[in-house]
């Protein structure tokens with residue numbers, strides 16, 4: 282099977298030949314077109330995974346052609362080939378929906394790399410679209426925000442593993458969305474019509490947790506006036522989320538291990554084992570390996586639950602998600618409070634971007650809720666964002682120019698930290714052209730290379 286179907290449009294026969302040979306040798310199926318008509322015929326004939334289009338065709342502009350092809354093949358990534366020095370058209374192409382551009386003459390390896398990236402990106406987008414569609418049918422889980430590469434990978438894993446019954450191990454700091462992901466797995470699985478039960482293992486003392494999880498017979502202990510069913514039984518045929526699994530007491534860990542091994546357990550005070558069919562998801566913000574080292578967590582259980590690990594990155598490592606999350610919380614809170622709030626002022630958004638978010642998505646959500654509740658205008662302004670942090674910074678007032686420079690400099694540092702010195706990403710975050718960003722960096726004598734690696 283070819284790795285993908287590519288359409289290459291260029292009026293230069295020699296170049297067409299070279300590109301086609303290159304890509305065919307890499308296992309792509311290549312169709313070539315020498316003008317817009319041939320290209321249009323090709324896409325109406327069969328779907329393509331990607332198009333490579335020359336910007337200057339004999340009688341056509343490549344960007345316009347791309348837009349026409351997109352009418353037939355929406356979502357098909359396009360790579361535009363530009364002549365040396367036509368940066369403006371390249372930028373224009375990206376604005377109008379090209380995946381990227383390559384400047385002629387280009388290196389064959391660069392072409393191969395961009396093609397591979399574009400296809401990978403499309404695959405991810407398609408997978409996530411499928412998952413969101415699936416989830417949107419139920420509740421409004423299409424609300425999961427995942428713009429960053431790392432969150433998109435997480436959602437990709439979710440779609441891939443939803444259908445099987447393997448145990449999932451979700452690790453992430455508090456407030457990163459562990460429960461959100463656990464629910465998404467349940468809803469994307471064949472168990473979606475059965476119960477989803479979430480238990481916080483840290484919330485109950487040992488004896489109560491045991492009977493909550495496994496149920497008890499009537500008279501099993503003082504106060505057990507009638508038999509109770511237990512959460513594992515309630516989750517039968519569905520999914521159970523054991524949150525804060527690191528806090529599960531050792532005695533209960535033994536019983537839990539038995540469920541994973543034999544799908545059986547004894548209710549408290551019960552003589553006969555009960556059978557359950559549940560998909561188990563565990564979540565933790567602790568380092569379980571450390572707990573194993575301290576003998577606070579059973580090693581055999583650790584290996585049993587560590588089947589499909591999913592790590593949720595802290596919000597500060599995926600700042601690209603902040604604007605989208607903020608907008609979505611703004612809308613949700615606005616609807617709930619029946620307040621019409623349109624958006625954030627640029628300064629407010631900057632504050633959101635620059636904060637460290639130790640409490641992650643939950644902290645962001647709470648901050649937005651506060652701002653929406655307090656605002657008297659239809660735009661959230663800066664002073665409503667994290668006001669307590671604001672008061673804490675009691676610096677003497679500087680002249681405006683000095684203050685602006687100081688801000689600019691720390692903003693740039695923060696940008697480069699976030700993007701690990703990747704100028705394109707930094708420019709995109711800041712809403713600046715790369716060239717402008719370079720100028721700013723030079724002004725502040727900041728070297729992006731210092732942030733790499």
Ligand SMILES: Nc1ncnc2c1ncn2[C@@H]1O[C@H](COP(=O)(O)OP(=O)(O)OP(=O)(O)O)[C@@H](O)[C@H]1O
Pocket residue numbers: 424425426427453454455456457458459460461462524566606642643646
């Ligand atoms: N990717 C996301 N998109 C939209 N909302 C999110 C996302 N991630 C988290 N949230 C929201 O942030 C809040 C915290 O998420 P959640 O309860 O899943 O975090 P958690 O990791 O389980 O936290 P804790 O460790 O404190 O239990 C929830 O209100 C959730 O709806």
Ligand SMILES: [Mg+2]
Pocket residue numbers: 459460524
């Ligand atoms: Mg949680």
